[in-house]
Amino acid sequence: MKGMSLIVRTIARVVTTFIILYSAYIVVYGHITPGGGFPGGVILALGIMLLMLAFGKDLPLRKLPEGRASVLDCLGALGFWAIALLGFTAGYFFLNFLGKGEPFRLVSAGTMPLSNIFIGIKVGVSLFAVLTALSVYRRFYPPGEEPPEED
Amino acid sequence: MIPYLFATAMLLIGLYAIVARRNLIKIVIGVAITEYAVNLFLILLGYRAGGIPPILSKGMDLNKFAANSVDPLPQALTVTSIVIGLGVIALLVALVLRLYEKYGTLDESEIKRLKG
Amino acid sequence: MEVLLYALLGFMVVGCIIAVEIKDLLSAVVSVGIVGICLSVVFLFLGAPDIAIVQVVVETLCLIILLRATVQRDDTTIYKYIESFAVATILIFSGVFMVLAYRAFKDLPSFGHPLMTVSQEYLREGLAKTKAVNFVTSVLLDFRAYDTLGEATVLFVSILGAIAVLRRRGRR
Numbered sequence: 001m002k003g004m005s006l007i008v009r010t011i012a013r014v015v016t017t018f019i020i021l022y023s024a025y026i027v028v029y030g031h032i033t034p035g036g037g038f039p040g041g042v043i044l045a046l047g048i049m050l051l052m053l054a055f056g057k058d059l060p061l062r063k064l065p066e067g068r069a070s071v072l073d074c075l076g077a078l079g080f081w082a083i084a085l086l087g088f089t090a091g092y093f094f095l096n097f098l099g100k101g102e103p104f105r106l107v108s109a110g111t112m113p114l115s116n117i118f119i120g121i122k123v124g125v126s127l128f129a130v131l132t133a134l135s136v137y138r139r140f141y142p143p144g145e146e147p148p149e150e151d
Numbered sequence: 152m153i154p155y156l157f158a159t160a161m162l163l164i165g166l167y168a169i170v171a172r173r174n175l176i177k178i179v180i181g182v183a184i185t186e187y188a189v190n191l192f193l194i195l196l197g198y199r200a201g202g203i204p205p206i207l208s209k210g211m212d213l214n215k216f217a218a219n220s221v222d223p224l225p226q227a228l229t230v231t232s233i234v235i236g237l238g239v240i241a242l243l244v245a246l247v248l249r250l251y252e253k254y255g256t257l258d259e260s261e262i263k264r265l266k267g
Numbered sequence: 268m269e270v271l272l273y274a275l276l277g278f279m280v281v282g283c284i285i286a287v288e289i290k291d292l293l294s295a296v297v298s299v300g301i302v303g304i305c306l307s308v309v310f311l312f313l314g315a316p317d318i319a320i321v322q323v324v325v326e327t328l329c330l331i332i333l334l335r336a337t338v339q340r341d342d343t344t345i346y347k348y349i350e351s352f353a354v355a356t357i358l359i360f361s362g363v364f365m366v367l368a369y370r371a372f373k374d375l376p377s378f379g380h381p382l383m384t385v386s387q388e389y390l391r392e393g394l395a396k397t398k399a400v401n402f403v404t405s406v407l408l409d410f411r412a413y414d415t416l417g418e419a420t421v422l423f424v425s426i427l428g429a430i431a432v433l434r435r436r437g438r439r
Binding site: 033034042103123127 | 204206207230231234237241248
């Protein structure tokens with residue numbers, strides 16, 4: 001479980017940067033081009049998955065421990081709720097209360113880019129959590145042989 | 152009409168896999184196929200012949216765009232539906248792995264027999 | 268264009284049948300992945316690039332999760348199959364369902380001519396109201412944000428359920 005060969009590791013290290021950059025692009029430009037929070041988050045999870053495949057199971061958990069992942073997940077959910085509730089300051093639930101700006105600009109459309117960022121964080125981190133749960137928590141031995149006890 | 156029937160055929164194949172297969176992985180595959188069929192049907196309902204994607208590009212007339220674009224509403228609902236489908240598949244696979252760990256088999260009738 | 272769409276749809280149906288009928292579990296998982304990728308191409312044909320991106324990405328992740336469940340088994344082949352009574356029942360039900368669906372589809376708006384009563388409103392006034400150019404995002408995050416909130420909650424709960432089922436600590 002030490003990961004793959006040197007070639008795979010080197011290429012994975014370089015490519016993961018671009019994958020995460022691409023996911024940030026997909027999230028941030030979600031109101032101008034196709035994309036948005038959901039696909040951006042899944043691409044983020046896939047980038048971390050590539051690291052996990054190439055370097056073994058331990059490296060992603062060292063970079064993003066369980067506690068911090070759970071904090072980020074709750075941060076995404078609460079941020080989306082906060083945007084929804086802040087609509088009350090100007091009127092009603094989910095009101096797009098920020099200034100709208102000009103179309104085709106990056107900073108436009110009020111709360112939409114913010115919502116996209118929070119949804120992207122939430123989807124990405126929760127899918128990362130389930131992938132780690134699928135690969136790390138258990139080794140899935142058949143019932144005959146007992147797994148070695150780990151703390 | 153004909154694309155709708157294709158989507159219905161996929162839905163029925165998925166249901167067939169859920170009902171008539173004993174292997175748990177095959178049942179998960181049936182659930183996935185059913186999801187694909189429903190998403191495909193929703194998007195097919197919103198398609199307009201010769202339509203353009205519902206994304207405005209620079210210098211496009213708004214009235215002409217509204218008369219030519221495909222329906223954005225089922226697309227927006229399908230985005231959420233696809234991601235929910237991923238969560239459902241993850242949950243099902245987690246349950247399948249737990250069952251395999253407990254009973255050592257993926258066969259449904261075998262699990263029923265072992266349970267007694 | 269139309270012919271290509273029908274060819275892709277037929278290919279997807281064949282892929283589904285192979286995924287359900289084949290005996291090797293690994294091949295079944297791979298063919299379901301092929302069906303998902305084809306579905307993404309079909310979405311591109313139907314003028315939905317947003318959905319195509321989501322589908323191709325989600326399909327990759329779904330394939331990884333399903334492979335995780337399939338590999339590392341001692342034996343990935345199925346030998347036993349169900350008795351013929353259940354198969355006959357489901358085939359009769361499928362026939363009846365297909366006939367009823369055919370009659371119901373006659374009342375739907377025909378393929379390529381959607382109704383779009385609410386969507387026309389969104390398309391005409393969405394730009395002035397939200398200044399977002401991508402109308403899918405503006406429906407998703409502004410007009411119908413309640414649905415997105417509910418979806419985020421459902422995803423949260425299902426992931427929570429998966430982790431609670433899988434984790435070792437805290438049981439026993």
